Amino acid sequence: MQETDIRETTPNEIEKDNLKKIIKQTFPLLFISLIGSLFAGLILGGMEETLKTIPGLIVVVPAVLDMRGNIYGALGSRLSTGLHQGLIEPKLIYERNLIVAISAALFNGGVVSIVLGASAYLTLNILKIKVISLFELIAITFLSGITSGLILTVIVLISLFIGFKKGIDPDNLVGPVVTVSGDIFSILILFLVAKLIIGGI
Template sequence: MEGRQRARDIYRQALPVVLLSLVAGLFSGTLLGTETMRTSIERVPGILLLLPAFLATRGGVYGSLGARLSSGLHQGVIPPQITLDRRIVNAIVASFVNGITISVFIAIITYLTLLVSGAGGDLVRLVGIMLVAGGLSAVLMLSVLVVVVFVGYRRGLDPDNLIGPVVTTLGDVFGVAFLLVGIRAVEVIL
């Protein structure tokens, strides 16, 4: 009986977030299909090539932060409120650095792929776009994820049930939007 109750609790906690994630994913796809995004993609060779890697790494980098915070809360090694605890700060800084580093790495790999395929590309432009998009997504995802983990935990929800859908939703919706912002910002600067 306890196994069934545990399964019901997990579904009760995660289902609203998963449904929100579904709607947000549809919005993200709609944003990707807009005329503005299509013209931006056409102006910058390699954007479609780096998009899946960029979106996928948001989940990997920030999902691991959520898992660390959740484990720390469950084990009692970090306090259940947002503080400047050394463990919390170190985890956030590490995730920020990893997010930016992987964004730049994706831009470099995309450029090399374009070079090898003969499609040409602009390394400075790709790195600039990814720095803007990676930085903006890092700030947003870190802020929201930390709040969701701690507020959810204090309200009796298991953060492990919330992290995946929240990271996926934020990564997809804002990842696409921030790529567009990055393209626009680099066009203004360069």
């Protein structure tokens, strides 16, 4: 009889396989993220006239982008952990752990948006830089924050759930998905809300 060659997989081989899997899963997503960031830059470039006519708006743009990444990156991480531990099912159904995670992200986004608008207004006034009214600036940051937050939540949920079902590690999806969708929708929604509140679209 022919002997079957059976050998155990070494730790180094497992590590190499894991590395290959991570690279295979993340590289296309990082490329898409890069293209998305460039597209977000084009949107920001198209906002030049709006930024000129709405004093103080340019100041909140970097903070808005950073806030989205922090809040919805954390949401993605919580969902990823929940999926790995079996605490969250990869389905768009009413589930307590899922609702708590989403509610926390939206609440944090709303509160931070208000603080951001007020802080920007106060800082610009201290520096004697022209700025729109406090109400207008807070309205812009809050409404754009909630709107883009809802959109990002849906995108993160669908992306992680579909990826998880297809065997893709959700941890590898979180960063690129939040980055590309956050950059594009945060800037686009901020632009539309600002135009709507200040002078109509």
